[in-house]
Each structure stands twice: as C-alpha cells, then as structure tokens.
Amino acid sequence: MQRVICCHILISDRECCFVVVMSTEVSFTKRAAAELNRCFNGLSVRGKANNGRGGVPTASNTAGQTSISRYGDKKTSRVDKLSEIKEYLAAIKKPRTLSDLWQDSGFLGMFFWYFVAYDRNTLAQVCQVWRDILYQPKYWRRVLPILRCRELRSSSGDLAATSELRKRVYLSLERRGFDSACLFGANDEDVYDFVSNCPASHVRHLRHVALRCCNVTDKGLEALLETLQAVTQLELFGCNEITDAGLWASFSPRIVSLTLADCINIADESVAAVTQLLPSLYELNIQAYHVTDAALAFFGPRQSATVIILRLRSCWEITNQGLLNLVHALPNLSVLSLSGCSKITDDGVELVAENLRQLRSLDLSWCPRITDAALEYIACDLTQLEEMTLDRCMHVxxxxxxxxxxxxxxxxxxxxxxxxxxxxxxxxxxxxxxxxxxxxxxxxxxxxxxxxxxxxxxxxxxxxxxxxxxxxxxxxxxxxxxxxxxxxxx
Missing domain, CATH: 3.80.10.10 (Ribonuclease Inhibitor)
Known part of the structure; x- marks a missing residue:
C-alpha cells in the first residue's frame, strides 16, 4: 500500500503543492526508476498534445501571476528534470560484479584503510584507479617517506632519465601531501637536486626533514635548511661530515625538535649551538659518545620553560655531576632518557627523583650501576611517572x-x-x-x-x-x- 501526502508550502505569498509518495515496500532506487518512467510518459503525452493541437503548456501566466511547477522551480522543463534524474541515478549506481567492485571508489576508500603505509605504497602500483585513490593525503598522514638517494642516482650514465625519475618521485611526494621527508645515503649533490626540483608547494609544507647515513657536508646542510623555511623538526643520524661549525651556520630559531644521533663530530660545542640558537626548542635527542658534563652546563633559564623532552643516549662521559646541572636547569622535564649513560649511579637517580617531579617517562636502560636503591627513590618521589624502562639493569x-x-x-x-x-x-x-x-x-x-x-x-x-x-x-x-x-x- 502507498500513502499520498500533500504538503502545502507558502513561497513568496503563493501556495505550492508537493506530492510525496511514501511506500514501505518500494525501495528508493525503484521509486527513482518509477519517477523516470513517469517523466518519460509525461514527456511523450505532452509532445503529442503540443503537436499542433493546442496542448496545455507546462508553465503559463494567468492574471499576471507566474505559475510554479510541482517541483517548486519556476518554468522548469521536463527535459531538464529528466536530465537531473538521470545524473542522480548514475551517481547512486552500485557495483554489480566483482570486477566493478574492485573499481568502485566508495568500496576501495574503506578497503585501503586495512593496510599499513608500506602495503599501500605497493597497492598504488596496481592500476591508475587504485593509485588515484591511494594518493589522497589522508592515507599518508604521520608517515615519513624515505628517499634512497643512491638508488636514484644514475648508474647507466643517462642523466636525463635519472633527472626525470627524480622529478616523478618529488611530484609523487607532493601529490600525497607528505609534510616530512628523509634523505637516506645522500650527498651534497642530492641535497641540491632535492631543493632545486622539489615542487615549491611541497617545499612550503615540509615540517620534518631527516638526513640518515649521509655524506652531506656543512654547506649541504646550510643549503637545505635555507630553502626549507617551514621545517620545525630536524633529524641528523649518522652524518659524519657535519661539524659544530655547520650547526652554528645552519640552525634556525624555528626548529623546535632536534635529533643528533651517531654523528662522530657532535660534542659539547654542538650542545652550545643548540642552547644559543634554538630558543623555542621543546625536544632534544642526543646520541653522542663525546658529550660530557660540560655540555649540560650550557642549559640555562632560556631552556627551562621550553624543553620538556630530553633523551641522552649512550652519552658515556656524563656523570652525576652533569645531572646536577641538568635537573636545576630543566625542572619542567616530562620525558628523560639516560639510556646507556653507564657512569650514572643511584645518587644521580636520587637527584632526578628529588628535582624532576613532573616526569612522566624515565629510561634508565643499560645503566649497569643502577640498583634497587634507585627504584626506591623513584617510587617515593616520582608519583606521576607513567612509563619506566630498566632494560639490562643487572642489579635490579x-x-x-x-x-x-x-x-x-x-x-x-x-x-x-x-x-x-x-x-x-x-x-x-x-x-x-x-x-x-x-x-x-x-x-x-x-x-x-x-x-x-x-x-x-x-x-x-x-x-x-x-x-x-x-x-x-x-x-x-x-x-x-x-x-x-x-x-x-x-
């Protein structure tokens, strides 16, 4: 059974009647098909009526009043309405076969969420439809793309082909909306090529840049950071050609997160450059074998209000004296890692527990001198601690x-x-x-x-x-x- 409901709506001092057919048995698609069939029949009847025999027009002026069609639009023709219905039916068309399903954007848009970023990178190579869907930026948020620069270099001597390949890679990064990039195994020429050929819109959106296992020199680092003006997170891992002078020349006040790991030339002067040139720094990660207690003395009032995350990993020369300087200079730390700082003892942990009451995460892994006494200090004073790491603490x-x-x-x-x-x-x-x-x-x-x-x-x-x-x-x-x-x- 069908129910017909007439709704009267006042539009510009005129009453317009909408006829709504309600049915619990007929689906929405069938109702649309019925409407399409009715429009075809109506169009045919009107065509015959207007064929020289004075048929009734669809819209007329009577007593100076402009009539309104049953669809609520002034002088809406049947042909226009038919075209709209056809477009609507085409828009709601659902896949009917398995082949159609694998080409349906609605299904694929949900299906691809079940894969990690690495798998999506492979799936994007299946066909153009999959690539177009997977290249949407929403699938690549918080993903760090790694450009293996050695593989992008010319091995056959065809410089033009190599240049074209790199440009395609850069365009791919831009299209997927990455806000980060990692250059792996790069040298200065790779850096110059990246800053020269990377699309300007992508350069403006880069926030995080990493150089890993690179032979980039001080000049290359300076050119990179001078071009990438929006970078706020910088990571240098295994870059043995970069010196303290390069850091002094390259650092920008906009950097708020810095990682210096396994760089052979990083020492106390590097920490001095960090404290002097990065006033807004909130996260500092250092893995260096030549950093001593003198480096921690560079921290002062400027960093006390900003630095909340500090990781000192494998800093073998740091002692309890260095921790004494640290806890007084950075009282607002919420994350502290002393992993691999082998000279730290229970007394140093007591300094940390008494002065850094806001700590949420503490890492004392690979500290062989830590005993149960240090854990007693922690349990008594660090009541807000949420994460604790004690890997390889042999005396616990x-x-x-x-x-x-x-x-x-x-x-x-x-x-x-x-x-x-x-x-x-x-x-x-x-x-x-x-x-x-x-x-x-x-x-x-x-x-x-x-x-x-x-x-x-x-x-x-x-x-x-x-x-x-x-x-x-x-x-x-x-x-x-x-x-x-x-x-x-x-």
Whole structure:
C-alpha cells in the first residue's frame, strides 16, 4: 500500500503543492526508476498534445501571476528534470560484479584503510584507479617517506632519465601531501637536486626533514635548511661530515625538535649551538659518545620553560655531576632518557627523583650501576611517572620491583634482560591494577608459575615474553584464554 501526502508550502505569498509518495515496500532506487518512467510518459503525452493541437503548456501566466511547477522551480522543463534524474541515478549506481567492485571508489576508500603505509605504497602500483585513490593525503598522514638517494642516482650514465625519475618521485611526494621527508645515503649533490626540483608547494609544507647515513657536508646542510623555511623538526643520524661549525651556520630559531644521533663530530660545542640558537626548542635527542658534563652546563633559564623532552643516549662521559646541572636547569622535564649513560649511579637517580617531579617517562636502560636503591627513590618521589624502562639493569631485583609496585600511575614497565628478577618479583607486579604494558623479555629466572600469575593484570594490553626460558605453548594458550584483550609477543 502507498500513502499520498500533500504538503502545502507558502513561497513568496503563493501556495505550492508537493506530492510525496511514501511506500514501505518500494525501495528508493525503484521509486527513482518509477519517477523516470513517469517523466518519460509525461514527456511523450505532452509532445503529442503540443503537436499542433493546442496542448496545455507546462508553465503559463494567468492574471499576471507566474505559475510554479510541482517541483517548486519556476518554468522548469521536463527535459531538464529528466536530465537531473538521470545524473542522480548514475551517481547512486552500485557495483554489480566483482570486477566493478574492485573499481568502485566508495568500496576501495574503506578497503585501503586495512593496510599499513608500506602495503599501500605497493597497492598504488596496481592500476591508475587504485593509485588515484591511494594518493589522497589522508592515507599518508604521520608517515615519513624515505628517499634512497643512491638508488636514484644514475648508474647507466643517462642523466636525463635519472633527472626525470627524480622529478616523478618529488611530484609523487607532493601529490600525497607528505609534510616530512628523509634523505637516506645522500650527498651534497642530492641535497641540491632535492631543493632545486622539489615542487615549491611541497617545499612550503615540509615540517620534518631527516638526513640518515649521509655524506652531506656543512654547506649541504646550510643549503637545505635555507630553502626549507617551514621545517620545525630536524633529524641528523649518522652524518659524519657535519661539524659544530655547520650547526652554528645552519640552525634556525624555528626548529623546535632536534635529533643528533651517531654523528662522530657532535660534542659539547654542538650542545652550545643548540642552547644559543634554538630558543623555542621543546625536544632534544642526543646520541653522542663525546658529550660530557660540560655540555649540560650550557642549559640555562632560556631552556627551562621550553624543553620538556630530553633523551641522552649512550652519552658515556656524563656523570652525576652533569645531572646536577641538568635537573636545576630543566625542572619542567616530562620525558628523560639516560639510556646507556653507564657512569650514572643511584645518587644521580636520587637527584632526578628529588628535582624532576613532573616526569612522566624515565629510561634508565643499560645503566649497569643502577640498583634497587634507585627504584626506591623513584617510587617515593616520582608519583606521576607513567612509563619506566630498566632494560639490562643487572642489579635490579625483586626488592626493587616491590618498590615500583606502589606506583599507582605506572602504565608501562620494561624489564628486558633483567637477570635478577624471579617469580616473587612478578607477584609484586600483579598488584599493579593499572599496568597496561609489561616486558619480561629475556628474564632467565622467571618460571612458568610466575608468568602464569600475570593473568591477574586484567588491564594488560601488551605482554612481551620473547627469549624467556620459562615459557611454553601451554603457557601461551593459558595467557591468551585469560587475557583475551592483550597482545602477547612470543
């Protein structure tokens, strides 16, 4: 059954009648097809009526009034309305075969979300339709594209072909809307080619630039940062040709995040350049073997209000004295990593715990002098700590885990290769009801009994048990059965 509803609407002091056909049995597509058929019939009838026999016109002026058609448009012709309906039906056309489905943009737009960025890069090579859909910027947000410059260089001597290949790569980056780029294995010529041929619109949108394992010199770095005026994040990894002089000449005040890792010439003067030239810096990551306590003395009041993330990795020469300068200069740190700072002792950790009360993440991995006493300082003073890393801390035992178990806000705890931890320590951890991530990889003294007690951590989302001799297939089955929402890494 169909119900006919007449709606009267007042438009410019005139009443217009819309006839709406409501049906619970006829689908929207069928109603559109019926409307199309009715329009065809109406067009045919009107054509015959107007064929020299004085048919009624579709719109007329009566007593000075302009009539309004049943569609609400003045003098809307049947042909125009028919064209609109045809376009509408074409727009809602759905795929009917499997081949049509793999070409349907609506289906593919959802289907591609199930793949990671690496797989999408491969899928974009299937056909032009897939490429056009996958080249939308929404699929590439927070992705760092890596340009392997050695592969982009000419090996056959055909410079024109090589130049054309690079331009296509740069256009591809622009089309996908990347706001970051990584040059891997680049030299100065690669940098000059990038800044010269990269589309200007892409250059203006670049915020993050990384140079990894490059032979770029100070001049190349200066040319790169002089052209990329919008860059706020800079990463230099394995760039052994860059010196302190290059950093002094290249750094711009707009940089807020800086990473200097495995660069052989990075030393105390590099940190001096950072503190003097980057007033807005909030994140600093340094992995350098020649940075000493003198470098940490360069931090002052200018950085105290801005720097909140500091990672000092494998800085072997830093001692407790350097930490004393650090904690007074940067009291607002929320993330601190001292991974591989092998000269740091419990006294240095006590300085950190007493002065950096806003810490949310602390990394003391590969610090062989850290003992349970340091964990007691942490548990007493760093009550806001959410993440703790103690990988390869050989002197941490069950007693230290007992201290950590009192920390109500701790959500992530990494204890990889802590050789003194036993089942009793795991029992302490089971009282931490808010723990979400736990790593016990490589802990040799933990048995299956201790590991099975982890099921008490009902909020656990990730559990790493690689290289644990106490694991077995039965244990993993038991853990998966009792922790269905937890990802267990074997």
């Amino acid at each position: 035992s069950d007693i230290g885990l007992g201290y950590l178990s009192t920390m109500a806000n701790l959500c992530a705890l990494y204890l990889r290769w802590c050789s003194q931890i036993r089942d009793f320590g795991i029992q302490h951890l089971c009282s931490m009801r808010h723990l979400q991530i736990l790593s016990l990889a490589g802990c040799p003294l933990i048995t299956s009994v201790g590991l099975s007690s982890v099921v008490q951590l009902r909020h656990l989302q990730e559990l790493e048990l690689t290289n644990c001799p106490g694991t077995s297939a039965e244990l993993f089955d038991y853990l998966r059965e009792n922790l269905p929402n937890c990802m267990i890494i074997e």
